[in-house]
Amino acid sequence: MFTHLHLHLRKLFLISGLALAALVANLMLGNSKPFSQIDWLDVVGEGGSAMAVAVWMLLVLGSRPAGRVTNWLTLGMGFMFLAMWQDSLDEFIKIPAGQMWGKWLESGAMPIGIALLTYGLVHWHREQISINQQLLKRERLFREHRFTDHLTHLGRANYLRQQLQTCLNSSQVGTTQLVMLDLDNFSGFNRVNGVREGDYLLHEVSELLLLNLRAQDLICRYAADRFAILLPDTDMETGQRLASELELAVQSFAYKNKQSGETHYLSTGTGIACWLGESAEELISRANRVLEQHKCQRGLRAIGA
Numbered sequence: 395m396f397t398h399l400h401l402h403l404r405k406l407f408l409i410s411g412l413a414l415a416a417l418v419a420n421l422m423l424g425n426s427k428p429f430s431q432i433d434w435l436d437v438v439g440e441g442g443s444a445m446a447v448a449v450w451m452l453l454v455l456g457s458r459p460a461g462r463v464t465n466w467l468t469l470g471m472g473f474m475f476l477a478m479w480q481d482s483l484d485e486f487i488k489i490p491a492g493q494m495w496g497k498w499l500e501s502g503a504m505p506i507g508i509a510l511l512t513y514g515l516v517h518w519h520r521e522q523i524s525i526n527q528q529l530l531k532r533e534r535l536f537r538e539h540r541f542t543d544h545l546t547h548l549g550r551a552n553y554l555r556q557q558l559q560t561c562l563n564s565s566q567v568g569t570t571q572l573v574m575l576d577l578d579n580f581s582g583f584n585r586v587n588g589v590r591e592g593d594y595l596l597h598e599v600s601e602l603l604l605l606n607l608r609a610q611d612l613i614c615r616y617a618a619d620r621f622a623i624l625l626p627d628t629d630m631e632t633g634q635r636l637a638s639e640l641e642l643a644v645q646s647f648a649y650k651n652k653q654s655g656e657t658h659y660l661s662t663g664t665g666i667a668c669w670l671g672e673s674a675e676e677l678i679s680r681a682n683r684v685l686e687q688h689k690c691q692r693g694l695r696a697i698g699a
């Protein structure tokens with residue numbers, strides 16, 4: 395239920411610290427009210443409201459990743475909580491009439507909190523629309539067989555184009571990386587071991603690559619033995635590291651021939667292109683060109699056939 399809470403410990407400490415500071419300021423600068431003057435209905439109503447906002451905050455932070463929208467929501471609810479907290483303390487401690495800070499905290503923080511929360515909710519709404527579209531597309535992938543490669547169960551090149559375009563529409567230049575990964579001399583493997591064995595190999599390599607990706611990444615079978623990996627919200631350095639990890643995973647893989655039981659070691663190369671603002675098609679072409687250049691530089695090593 396609160397799987398993401400550890401991501402927001404600093405925000406929670408900050409709000410708790412501010413609430414504690416407000417309590418200390420009230421105790422030091424105000425005067426305690428006699429028991430007979432405490433309005434318990436107000437205490438329950440205002441204290442209960444403050445606790446309810448604190449619970450909302452825990453629920454939201456417990457289910458959201460860190461990021462801009464979460465920050466707006468936290469700020470909004472944080473201000474609202476502090477206003478209600480001061481409102482509750484007010485029931486026990488009277489701030490002298492000359493000091494306006496208590497009044498400001500009680501009355502000023504609430505509209506600011508509501509405005510910030512509203513702003514955060516608008517962005518959350520937009521974010522949800524975009525997530526819904528992604529989910530819809532994923533669902534379509536399973537219904538729309540044109541997009542699925544039956545050998546690897548990955549999306550095909552047409553699915554990659556579609557998803558890449560959607561990703562670029564909501565990304566900033568420089569934050570999306572596209573990796574192309576191609577097995578070396580796969581045609582040689584097919585020739586020596588048969589196309590059926592080649593099919594098994596492709597299937598297992600696709601599973602291996604999937605296991606090495608993050609939750610937000612997308613892998614598609616672009617063509618024969620070429621895989622395209624879309625890395626959203628990723629800088630160039632991280633993209634290069636992930637591409638090297640994929641190469642290493644393939645190179646460390648000891649494929650067992652289904653017919654003979656023989657072990658085959660694979661070699662592979664990658665090409666990575668960082669999105670510079672061009673169209674999805676141009677980005678794919680650039681990633682393919684980088685891959686081809688790397689192939690030429692490496693010279694082709696034979697797949698262990």
Ligand SMILES: Nc1nc2c(ncn2[C@@H]2O[C@H](COP(=O)(O)OP(=O)(O)OP(=O)(O)O)[C@@H](O)[C@H]2O)c(=O)[nH]1
Pocket residue numbers: 545576577578579580581582584588589590591592593596617618619694
């Ligand atoms: N087993 C199998 N082979 C396929 C499939 N689709 C394409 N191929 C074969 O994959 C091979 C791809 O050949 P190339 O593009 O030259 O790749 P390569 O031999 O790895 O060459 P380099 O990448 O330059 O090392 C061809 O022999 C195709 O017939 C498939 O679904 N299953």
